[in-house]
Amino acid sequence: MSAIRVLVGTKKGAFILTADGRRQDWQISGPHFAGWEMYHLKGSAADPNRIYASQSSGWFGQIIQRSDDGGRTWNTPGSSPEELQGPGGFPRGESNKFTYAGEAGTHKWYDGTQHPWEFKRVWHIEPSLTDPDTAYAGVEDAAIFKTTDGGRSWQELPGLRQAKGALWQPGAGGMAVHTILLDPKNAKRMYVAISAGGAFRTDDGGQTWKPINRGLKSPYELPDPDAEVGHCVHRIALHPARPEVLFMQKHWDVLRTDNAGEHWTEVSGNLPSDFGFPIDVHAHEPETIYVVPIKSDSEHYPPEGKLRVYRSKTGGQEWEALGNGLPQKDCYVNVLRDAMAVDALEPCGIYFGTTGGQVYCSANGGDSWNAITRDLPGVLSVEVQTLK
Amino acid sequence: MIRVVLPFHLRTLARVAGDEVRLDLAGPVTLGAVLDAVEQQYPVLRGTMRDHGTLKRRPFIRFFVVKEDWSLELADKQLPPEVVDGREPVLIVGAMAGG
Numbered sequence: 001m002s003a004i005r006v007l008v009g010t011k012k013g014a015f016i017l018t019a020d021g022r023r024q025d026w027q028i029s030g031p032h033f034a035g036w037e038m039y040h041l042k043g044s045a046a047d048p049n050r051i052y053a054s055q056s057s058g059w060f061g062q063i064i065q066r067s068d069d070g071g072r073t074w075n076t077p078g079s080s081p082e083e084l085q086g087p088g089g090f091p092r093g094e095s096n097k098f099t100y101a102g103e104a105g106t107h108k109w110y111d112g113t114q115h116p117w118e119f120k121r122v123w124h125i126e127p128s129l130t131d132p133d134t135a136y137a138g139v140e141d142a143a144i145f146k147t148t149d150g151g152r153s154w155q156e157l158p159g160l161r162q163a164k165g166a167l168w169q170p171g172a173g174g175m176a177v178h179t180i181l182l183d184p185k186n187a188k189r190m191y192v193a194i195s196a197g198g199a200f201r202t203d204d205g206g207q208t209w210k211p212i213n214r215g216l217k218s219p220y221e222l223p224d225p226d227a228e229v230g231h232c233v234h235r236i237a238l239h240p241a242r243p244e245v246l247f248m249q250k251h252w253d254v255l256r257t258d259n260a261g262e263h264w265t266e267v268s269g270n271l272p273s274d275f276g277f278p279i280d281v282h283a284h285e286p287e288t289i290y291v292v293p294i295k296s297d298s299e300h301y302p303p304e305g306k307l308r309v310y311r312s313k314t315g316g317q318e319w320e321a322l323g324n325g326l327p328q329k330d331c332y333v334n335v336l337r338d339a340m341a342v343d344a345l346e347p348c349g350i351y352f353g354t355t356g357g358q359v360y361c362s363a364n365g366g367d368s369w370n371a372i373t374r375d376l377p378g379v380l381s382v383e384v385q386t387l388k
Numbered sequence: 389m390i391r392v393v394l395p396f397h398l399r400t401l402a403r404v405a406g407d408e409v410r411l412d413l414a415g416p417v418t419l420g421a422v423l424d425a426v427e428q429q430y431p432v433l434r435g436t437m438r439d440h441g442t443l444k445r446r447p448f449i450r451f452f453v454v455k456e457d458w459s460l461e462l463a464d465k466q467l468p469p470e471v472v473d474g475r476e477p478v479l480i481v482g483a484m485a486g487g
Contacts, residue, residue: 057397097435097441
């Protein structure tokens, strides 16, 4: 029977939630890395036992952790007991070394001046679809790094910052590459999203990147609402069967593109608010998408105090509220951009975590919801592994 | 024998039992040499106290030596005799911040 493993990053540690395919009875392990901010954990599609985790602290900086046994044990890559005893001598301790290539340069600061690029943390790790030792890291200040040795060392793909990086600027949460999407049909194509830089695409494996923001409008954030870069893109998502179709939750507005980002069209339709953070796609229905509307950029909680996921079965424009099992009064949590995921079972499971520490699961595509757990630290990220 | 007290999270990260680590230094006993030795013995701590490239102290890390704050001292300044002979430890501390 299939099993589900939910990887939850929180402000005070990581938690691993497991259940069989019925998704009713959950086991919770954790906190792993207690007391640390766990921005993101994600398993390799090529080897589900390989999980990468981003561990960070305002005091002690960035740590990369790796598990090779499905989250039971962890090591900083390059420092396992076996490697410590290896013929190569003691490890170099560089799994957390994220150094920008060449001159780091400057980007736009809050006051419009230029500010030096400074590494702060890894927001998102995206393992390769085919090689467990290869993964990409989206970092703050915004850049993308790549490892090909299982996380022991990381090198920047500097072409991304050459896509008008001097014009990117931090939003309230900082300036980070928070989304990395790998095209399952074209190994050379990737997408990233940056707050606040916009969306970008590479067609040559990360050497060069182009802004793909035509159609985005940001009249309240940018002096030129149609600017080529600088938009505060909160999240983008794709369905593996149609990787040229992307869905976007922007600071304000929900949008889609049908041509790999060459042009975007707003599909906010009848949403009660088109501000929000996460967006995701049903595992088996490429036109079924999910968002969690938030009241506004000034009030980061659900409209009317009702926590509702909105589902569109038409790829946008027409949305229905899904609140069965979710709190429908006095609820003032937020759902962050990396805190929603789907499983690959039938029917498709939808998962999300809140800043209030709840992790919700719907085992029927969003029709009804149950809380897997209610009292974790604030949830920063949720990823799901469907295990055979 | 040089004694160094690490903060809780770095002890956990380095899987150190007890409150402190002990080091043997061959050359001059400076703060920089002590940090080098800690990082050599526990490579996982590289980048957690000082920047990987510049070796600049991370903003919220403090170094206390015999009741004095050495956070702003030069890395090549000689540590006092009480530290050199092991009577007093070097304290690596997470700064008070965040409430």
